Amino acid sequence: MTDTAAAAGDVKPRRMLPSERRDDLIAATLSLFGRKPHHKVTPADIVAEAGVSRALFYRYFSSMDELNIAALEKVTEGLTAQLLPPEDEPLVGQVRHAIHELFSFARAYPTPYIALVRRGPGVSTPGAYELVEKVRTDTIDAILARARAAPTPYLLLTVRSWIGLLEGTVLTWLTDRVEERALPRHELEDWLLGQLRAMVAATTEFDSGAADLARGLQ
Amino acid sequence: MTDTAAAAGDVKPRRMLPSERRDDLIAATLSLFGRKPHHKVTPADIVAEAGVSRALFYRYFSSMDELNIAALEKVTEGLTAQLLPPEDEPLVGQVRHAIHELFSFARAYPTPYIALVRRGPGVSTPGAYELVEKVRTDTIDAILARARAAPTPYLLLTVRSWIGLLEGTVLTWLTDRVEERALPRHELEDWLLGQLRAMVAATTEFDSGAADLARGLQ
Missing domain, CATH: 1.10.10 (Arc Repressor Mutant, subunit A)
Structure with missing residues (x-):
């Protein structure tokens, strides 16, 4: 038409x-x-x-920008809900679930995902960065709250760093898929959980509070 | 004047x-x-x-853009040289040195560092992204070569993820300093080395070649 x-x-x-x-x-x-x-x-x-x-x-x-931000709001609202499974599951299962859902999300919306994570062209939409930051912050807060771990500076730094690693890995997977040289998704999901465990464990030397999260991830 | x-x-x-x-x-x-x-x-x-x-x-x-890119070339050339110490030092010492130098570099050039790592406004300079990518790739190649570790997909993913974590941590430190709530730099330097060790160790489950780098980092 x-x-x-x-x-x-x-x-x-x-x-x-x-x-x-x-x-x-x-x-x-x-x-x-x-x-x-x-x-x-x-x-x-x-x-x-x-x-x-x-x-x-x-x-x-009034403009494509306004619709873009409304669509992005919808997507990020849905994503936050999608990332966080019911609390009655053990923490490891919840983290596995979040990793899995982020891969699914990236596959469903590849170009917005790439643009948002890379902050390349097309994410000039005002407010887009803040929306993505909110998903990050909400996810970090939920992980720490569910592990009953206090948000101390080193623990926040560790989980935030891991979120960056997760986003980057999904991005690499997504772009490598096009060239058919991506590592298998299920293996990457295991690897990502292993990285979080290792990172949190290494942080216990700097912040004894990290032990609460480390235990929850066993 | x-x-x-x-x-x-x-x-x-x-x-x-x-x-x-x-x-x-x-x-x-x-x-x-x-x-x-x-x-x-x-x-x-x-x-x-x-x-x-x-x-x-x-x-x-011919333009400020052209001078910007020339200046950036100068800076990144210097940075690559600065990050890589003489090869006769043990690998751990070399990695410590690289971490330390990145903090020093970020403090010397705070606004270009923030703009380049964040990819925010002002890095529209064509070619800037490629220059920064080259520093990353050269650093990763050097770390792996010096550890005599093969650049397998999981090892590359691990070291690349850690470089992202390093850049992000230095960025947080830099912006937190303004508000006088940054974690102590020397402690962060130790934490970053600990994270690399932990990440590489966790990767040995997925890629036996990672053991070469893990040994070099002990």
């Missing part, structure tokens, strides 16, 4: 509540993100994907 | 060879980098610092 056809009123969107319509435009954006470099997604793509008029697009979003 | 004064010929630069003059402009730029956010350094600042005319600046560099 061309943009002109949509604007000319060939499209008959079914009646939706304003909040539903907004969510629908966000869903169309997310679906496009999985198929196209996200900084190349235009309002014309969105209206074609959602089957609505261009005028309708601008009734909900 | 104002830019106009310089252009009007009030400044009498001493005679230099073209290569000396070029180096002198680069040195002036580097000196400014230590005192001012580097993306705010202008040709006017450089000519004032070097005591030359604006016309002379443009005889050597």
Whole structure:
């Protein structure tokens, strides 16, 4: 469908509540993100994907930047929920789950993932960095709270460093997959858990509080 | 000195060879980098610092971007040399030295360091990313070669992840210093070596070749 056809009123969107319509435009954006470099997604793509008029697009979003940030909010909200499994599982299982979910997320949204982690072009969207930082902070807080470990400076530094290592490894895996030279995902997931255990254990020499998390990871 | 004064010929630069003059402009730029956010350094600042005319600046560099990249080349060349101590020292000593030198470098050039590691604004300079990547790759290659360890995928992933952790830790230290809440540098240097040891040791389960590096780090 061309943009002109949509604007000319060939499209008959079914009646939706304003909040539903907004969510629908966000869903169309997310679906496009999985198929196209996200900084190349235009309002014309969105209206074609959602089957609505261009005028309708601008009734909900003043610009592509505004829609981008709304889509990113949706994605990062979902990601935080996805990363944290029910608390009744042992901590190791929870961490394994979080690692697994981040790989799945990166595969579902490769171009936004790459752009956000690399902070390359296309993440000029104001507020994007803050949203990603919030996922990081929430994840770190949850890991420490669930291990009943105090957020001392060395423990925070260790877990934060490991989050960086996790993001970087998933990024490498994602880009290596294209060239069919990625290490096997399930092996990388084990390796990542092993790295966290080793890093936390090494930190106990600097911060006795790290022992609480080290125990939880056994 | 104002830019106009310089252009009007009030400044009498001493005679230099073209290569000396070029180096002198680069040195002036580097000196400014230590005192001012580097993306705010202008040709006017450089000519004032070097005591030359604006016309002379443009005889050597067509734009601030070109001078930026020349300065960055100078800095990263120096850094690679600085990070790698003589080979006759034991490997642990060499790694300690590299950690120590990166802290010193970051303190000497805080704003370029922050911008390069964060990939924030001001590193739009084309080629800057490649230069920093080259420092990383050269350092990783040197560590593995000196440990006589083969660059297998897991070992590369481990050392590369640790380099990321090192860069991030120095960045945190640098920004925390401003608020006087940084962890002590010498303690962080020990912590970083401990993290590398622990990470490499954990990798031996996935790649027996990692044992060569693990031994070298004892």
